[in-house]
Amino acid sequence: MKIIDGNDSIMGRIASYSAKEALQGEDIAIINCDKILISGNKTFTKEKMEASARKHGTTQKGPIIRKTSEKFVKRAIRGMLPDRREGRGKAALRKIKCYAGVPKEFEGKKSISLGKGFVRKAITVGELMRG
Numbered sequence: 675m676k677i678i679d680g681n682d683s684i685m686g687r688i689a690s691y692s693a694k695e696a697l698q699g700e701d702i703a704i705i706n707c708d709k710i711l712i713s714g715n716k717t718f719t720k721e722k723m724e725a726s727a728r729k730h731g732t733t734q735k736g737p738i739i740r741k742t743s744e745k746f747v748k749r750a751i752r753g754m755l756p757d758r759r760e761g762r763g764k765a766a767l768r769k770i771k772c773y774a775g776v777p778k779e780f781e782g783k784k785s786i787s788l789g790k791g792f793v794r795k796a797i798t799v800g801e802l803m804r805g
Contacts, residue, residue, distance in 0.1 A: 675701040677785040680710040685750055685799065687788045693754040696766035704772045705780055708743040708800030711790070716797040723802065743799040744772035774800075 676695060680688060688710060692702045712719055751770055755763040773780075
């Protein structure tokens, strides 16, 4: 099992890496999902998320936008998997587990950090979920 630490890592890099590894049959655990960075302007990212929630669906039954950081990250990974409803994509998505903090079972174990890189403007997933 590979443990990926999301602290100060970019969401796109984590999503693509974990999707690729899960397709190869590896079990993935992503910890610190609330500290993962989404690169870009903070206000633009918040407005884009709010607008997507408003403009789709009806008042009775709108789109489901997750308000927890681990579900938001898993949704981003799901977008990078092929054929998520059946076959390889569905099996790969089951191999990925996301956690907001660090669970007791992963404390003290070696984790992979995908690095921050050079990011001027970014917002954390935790900040975005708080509103």
